[in-house]
Amino acid sequence: MITRYWNTSYSIDQAAEKDDSAIQEAAELLRAGKLVAFPTETVYGLGADARSTEAVERIYAAKGRPSDNPLIVHIAERGPLEALVAAIPAQAERLMRRFWPGPLTIVFPLRPGAVSPLVTAGLDTIAIRMPAHPLALKLIAASGCPIAAPSANRSGRPSTTTAAHVLEDMGGRIEGIMDGGPTGVGLESTVVECTAAGVNILRPGGVTAEQLREVAAQVTHDPSLGRAATLAPTGVPLSDRGGADSGGLPGAGRPGVRNPGADEFKPRSPGMKYTHYAPRGRLTIVKGDSPRGVMERIRAEVRQARSRGEKTGVLTFAGPPAAYDADVVIACGKPGDPASAAEHLFAALRTFDQEQVSFILAEACGEEGVGFALMNRLHKAAGGRVIQI
Ligand code: TXA
Ligand code: MG
DSSP: OOOEEEEOSOBTTBOOGGGHHHHHHHHHHHHTTOOEEEOOSSSOEEEEETTOHHHHHHHHHHHTOOTTSOOEEEOSSSTTHHHHBSOOOHHHHHHHHHHOSSSEEEEEEBOTTSSOTTTTTTOSEEEEEOOOOHHHHHHHHHHTSOEEOOBSSOTTSOOOOSHHHHHHHHTTTSSEEEEOOSOSSOSOOEEEEEOSSEEEEEEOOSSOHHHHHTTOSEEEEOHHHHHHHHHSOBOOOTTOOOSSTTTTOTTTTSTTOBOTTHHHHOOSSGGGGBOOSOOSSEEEEEEOSOHHHHHHHHHHHHHHHHHTTOOEEEEESSSOGGGOOSSEEEEOSSTTOHHHHHHHHHHHHHHHHHTTOOEEEEEOOOOSTTHHHHHHHHHHHTTTOEEEO
């Protein structure tokens, strides 16, 4: 299959009118049941007409995604919402007014028959968002379709934040890629459901719990998030290479493989039970109260790994890169600024792959603001491997 590539002059913060022919061509493909990747303010999405089962089937196939993991439906204006949902809770109304367009996905009761049952993976709810990227909004509006769009990466791999990354994962598998520059937030949207008392966060993301508190009386994190974190083994010594890969977590690190315990805690956002974002190398997080201690431990682990013949990588959020003597050292964002780290996290994980790094150590990032979502993704990328010192 030939993948068309449109190098548009749109970017996250400016729109140029002159690319409207590219938008019309891409919209035409979407209307014909084809797959087109496009930028949003969070990550690139892989779009298809949400009403077409054939088109949605092809999303799952192109990504290699398990079909019990439902997709988010993207809209460009409020108009089409009524036709997709069975009800709009007052809380959802407040959230939409405050955060749309933007990185917030809201789970609504589904209007039966509104989209292909494959989109919702058989659930009686539908996740909807209005992205804040001029190219995404124009494309969705021009298509006239509700657009189902998961992140445009092969299942299990880091999400894509540039069109080049989309091409790497999806070239030859989809009909089109619209390049609208690098995305802004760098992590996916926050997924919430409305509760009687406020909102429940099913997946942390671009909109923080602190921001949600501005318009919701009560903001909770779904217990499945906490359980997922406590399921992670801590203090797994790197020298302990025995047993299954991934710190003894069978299957972790491979796309489409359930994390252990997934069936027991039944995540409300089905995607949270799968291993995600994993680089090909073995990634471990090193955490501790003393930055110096963390640095020393990472240095020691790097030395040990190099002596085993591994190609080593270090991901740092705080330390100066010169502090580490690994083959590839990536300083992710500005020190003390989780938002800038979030912007670059997935690209950093992909760089380790390009450099064929086999053994990666990551510092932990501060969990304030979007740092919470960043650490959620990093834990998944690490398959739960954490050295707590
Ligand atoms: O920022 C984003 O949200 C990006 C861009 C492209 O918009 N999209 C994205 O889609 O991250 P995806 O498919 O990679 O993740 C969708 C998440 C999954 O965790 C899925 O389980 C959850 O949303 N989800 C979808 N429908 C749901 C539903 N009805 N109830 C609960 N969770 C749902
Ligand atoms: Mg995804």
